[in-house]
Amino acid sequence: MSNLRTSRTRLVAAAAGTVLAALALTACGDGTGTQDEGAATKSPSASASTDTGASTPEGAPRTDSTAAAPTAASGARQAASKTSSASRTPKTGSSTGKSTGSSAATTPVTCEGSNTKTVAAPLTRPVNHLLLTVTNTGSRTCFLYGYPAVRFDEAQSVPPVIEDSQPQAVVTLEPGQSGYASVNLSATDGSAAHGHTAKSLTVWFQGRSLSGSVGRSATPALPAKGVYVDDSLKVTYWQQDMDDAVSW
Template sequence: MRTHHKSSVLAAAAIAALSLGLTACGGTDTGAKDAGSASASQQSSGNASAGSTDKGTAAAGEADQTAAKSGSGSTGGSTATGGTSGGTGTKGSTTGASTGGKSSAEAPACAYGDIKVTAAKADEVPTEHIVLTATNTSGSACTLLQYPLIAFGPIQTAKDVPAVAKSKPAAPIVVKPGAPAYANVRIALGGTHEDNKVVKTFNVNLFAPEGPAEGSIVVQAPAGGLAVDEAAAKTGYWTYELRNGADEF
């Protein structure tokens, strides 16, 4: 009876041990399967994330390229417009310069009411020359054309004094308000001559573009009057200043 009970106990213990071993093996297999499933899931998620990232990067690259193209086109258009505007401005400036204020050569001819003429003896004995000074007394610039038309005597009968060609300036003389111009005039050849006449006043006329201007300027002779030989008298052209050589005759 004791022997049978011992054998039964041993058999029960062996069965219990076998059952525990089987349970342990079964649990290990399930864990491995679960771990494998989790790993596969993580790998799948990683691949999906990587794919999303790659697609996002590609999309961003395409967006950048599109923006770059749009930006380049916009910049190019602005540059072209700017260049065109610059050219127009330059052209406008050139036009403005060419149509700017009147040049001095366009000043109207001086009339007898615009000019005051005075006479002074040259520094010589006997007096052979005088210098005429024409001062602009008007409020604007005017042009002294040609030379003074001088009449030593009654204006209706006196002989006009001829001009000396070598004294002609290269361009008409434009005098601003208050500014002077000059003309050298020979009145005699020196010494006493029976044809000389003493004049206290004489007349000076100006030129207009079409010829002698209307009106006459009465000029006072220097103190003591002038001994004039009309046959020898000559006049220079109006100039800004008397020039050695050109105005000596």
């Protein structure tokens, strides 16, 4: 009997050990116990791997959007700076040459025979007067200085100017504009000496210094019968308006 009980006791103990082993295996496979500890140990590592800043080796180039944005902005600023600098750079070459040429082409010159046309026309009122009309035929403004130095036929001297006829400003002729002067040909009462009929006329132009003639002279035609002149011959200063010229 004692042997039988001993055998049963061993059999029960063996069965209990088998059950405990089975329970231990079941506990390992249900996601708790030791498995939970392993998962908890791995959790910080997995979290760290999602932090790109922490996982990027020191000194390695950054490729995330945060690093790329300043680089792109910097490139845009550099491009804008180059464009701005280029727009501020003064242009030279053709534009400068054009400006210089344009300035030279618009600089006023002195009116003289090569850039004007002179017409001589006898007047009925006042009598014994000749009107000189000078028209700017050039492309630049010209200044008509002083008064006309006229010579009829082969006279050895030019007639004097009427000083009171001097205008307040130099006569300025734009292209196509005209200036005027009148010539008192002879005394109306016939009192002056050395009267004769002149067939030709030469007109010289004065420069800014009024010390002599400049440029080409003009030779306006006179009426076919000529004009009568005597020692009372004199001229007016150049005038901007015709009425001012014929009033002397």
